[in-house]
Amino acid sequence: MIEIDGSKLTTKATYQVATKEELVKISKIAEIRLKKCRKALDHIIKNQRFPIYGATTGLGALQKSDIPLEKAKLFQRNLIKSHAVGVGDFLSEEETRAVELVLANSFLKGYSGVNVGTVETIISMLNKKIYPLILEKGSVGASGDLQPLANLALVIIGEGEAFLGNKRISGAEALKKAGLQPIELDVKEGLSLINSTAVMSAIGALTIHYAKWLSKTAEIATAMSLESFKGSLEAFDDRIHLAKPHEGQIECAKNIKRLVAGSELVSPRSTVQDPYSFRCSPQVIGACLDAIGYAEKVVEIEINSTTDNPLIIAETHEVLRGGNFHGEAIAIAMDLLGIALAEIGNVSERRTAKLLDTNVNRDLPTFLIEEDPGFNHGLMVSQYTAAALVSENKILAHPASVDSIPTSATQEDHVSMGTIAARKARMILDNVEKVIAIELLCATQALGFRKKSRFGTGTRVALNVIRSRFKELKQDRVLYPDIVRIQKLIHHGILVEKVEEKIGKLD
DSSP states (O other): OEEEOSSOOOHHHHHHHHHHOOOEEEOHHHHHHHHHHHHHHHHHHHHTOSOOTTTTBOSGGGTTSBOOGGGHHHHHHHHHHHHOOOEEEEOOHHHHHHHHHHHHHHTTTSOSOOOHHHHHHHHHHHHTTEEEOOEEEOOOSSSSSHHHHHHHHHHHTTOSEEEETTEEEEHHHHHHHTTOOOOOOOTTHHHHHHSSOHHHHHHHHHHHHHHHHHHHHHHHHHHHHHHHTTOBSGGGOHHHHHTSOOHHHHHHHHHHHHHHTTOSSSBSOOSSOOOHHHHTHHHHHHHHHHHHHHHHHHHHHHTTSOOOSSEEETTTTEEEOOOTTOOHHHHHHHHHHHHHHHHHHHHHHHHHHHHHOTTTSSSOOGGGOOSSBTTBOTTHHHHHHHHHHHHHHHHHTSOSTTOOOOBTTTTBOOOOOHHHHHHHHHHHHHHHHHHHHHHHHHHHHHHGGGTTSOOOHHHHHHHHHHHTTSOOOSSOOOOHHHHHHHHHHHHTTHHHHHHHHHHOOOO
């Protein structure tokens, strides 16, 4: 059971809830804050001291329209239905679970005026595996993730659709089967449910968790390729990296040295400098590690924030109108994450190309196939696939955050496109996992021609794990099933875990 209080949620905990189906509960302190804030909002509404945006007024360009108090609750229901206009595919089950978690957590600081029962319904949906059908396209990232979150909110009020037990059913039926009742929304609750960055933040949190595994796997692949290439360790000397002390660069160089420790294939010094894709791997992967770290910091702040508007200050009975729904911080972080992941793929594809090129690969057979070259093509075309993926990533890595299309009759005149940035980062991650999988296949095949030598402590473990899924290539065969199997090792962190069991945690 994971307890949430609005302040301590991590990307790791988000991953656990999303993929391991950990149960969630609200802390007692957070529950008190929710009740206190709602009581203050009810007092403000009762005394009618001033209009409250989204509660007693319309939204966006309609903010000057007054909503009569007798229609205020119906208005909350109406705005959810009017905003459910997303398109495209549905978010995956794990993404939907992450969204439910992040949305619930965003209310727990006690600034939104949402009732305890409404937050408890979201948590109950999560714990009982009710997954609203959230359409992934339609959010411009301000005011928050309006369209996708409206799909989630529909189920809360007994409308829309959801998956329950892998069956697509109506929201009302899903609640009934799970023993839950639809919520009659109170004043402002509908706006709070959709006026959030929960979708972009949830996708971002999961992508970062997988990116951390991917970056470690990239270091393992680099170490294996370095051995295959009979490369030099000179470029990984601590003194070089302390002279340019970027944290990620220093960590990457240390990790690769640990992975190849004890290897007979790498030389401590070399009279010939290795290609950049080998020699500069700490500088490239290290910079990407730093970018992933920055993105994680931003996301963890966001998933522990109130991303609503307006905010209710319970102590002073104030209503503050601002812009915490704006997803710019996430948008920039996700664009940076996408660029970093794309670069990990770019440098991996170059190492793959070097291993397959007899002009430079230091006595390895053509396209890593020894028998009947020409008749057999070996791993030649695997590099084509890697090239296609990194080329696609160059398009996907174009930043979404630099774009803005005004909405709501230009009242909302600058938007973040943060959800697009998060989805693009997720797509790039998937592509790069495949690119690294291809490098691992090539390095494993190459090391098969070096089997009389002693391998590194870490690379030997990785080689054995991959070999259990990838049979040595002696004759041409269909290779895409091998790529799929190795990608699973990367995506689920299996390869990293096996290596770390032997050599300890990679930095």
